[in-house]
Amino acid sequence: MNSTKYKKMVEEMTPKENRLINMLIAFVVGGIIGLIGMVLFVNLNKVYNEELSIAFMLLIMIITSALLTCLGISDTLFSKFKCGLIIPITGFAHSISSSILDYKKEGLINMGSNAFKLAGSVILYGVVSAVILTLVKVILNV
Numbered sequence: 001m002n003s004t005k006y007k008k009m010v011e012e013m014t015p016k017e018n019r020l021i022n023m024l025i026a027f028v029v030g031g032i033i034g035l036i037g038m039v040l041f042v043n044l045n046k047v048y049n050e051e052l053s054i055a056f057m058l059l060i061m062i063i064t065s066a067l068l069t070c071l072g073i074s075d076t077l078f079s080k081f082k083c084g085l086i087i088p089i090t091g092f093a094h095s096i097s098s099s100i101l102d103y104k105k106e107g108l109i110n111m112g113s114n115a116f117k118l119a120g121s122v123i124l125y126g127v128v129s130a131v132i133l134t135l136v137k138v139i140l141n142v
Contacts, residue, residue: 022082029084037061037088058089065093070101095119 037057044053068074074094078085085091095118103110116123 025080026082026084026087029081030087033061033084033088033090061089062093065090066097069094069097074098092119092122095122 040057040060041053044056047053048056065074068077074085074097078091078094085094096115099117099119100111100115103114
């Protein structure tokens with residue numbers, strides 16, 4: 001079987017995803033994550049100052065996502081809700097937790113050295129894009 005026939009067969013057999021529905025789901029789920037964060041922030045802000053409330057809210061979101069990853073629940077949620085869960089800080093916590101779980105049998109050193117395997121690119125490109133956008137802002141004097 002030549003490669004063009006194979007590619008055609010693969011295209012026919014690959015399930016088609018509805019991108020519009022996926023974007024809508026991601027938008028709604030991301031909004032719900034934001035709403036949960038705001039409710040946490042507002043309630044924490046009644047007790048603590050603003051900076052501490054933000055820190056505690058982020059900590060709760062990170063711990064919840066890491067715990068769901070460790071319990072094996074996150075993979076199902078991420079496959080259904082995709083970018084709605086991946087883009088907020090919950091996705092970052094999931095990527096670190098899942099990397100650690102993958103290497104838990106190899107000892108603490110390998111767990112630590114591989115913790116940022118997935119999240120490292122997010123950190124790298126986040127910092128690089130922040131530097132570039134800051135330079136553009138300084139140059140344009142905006």
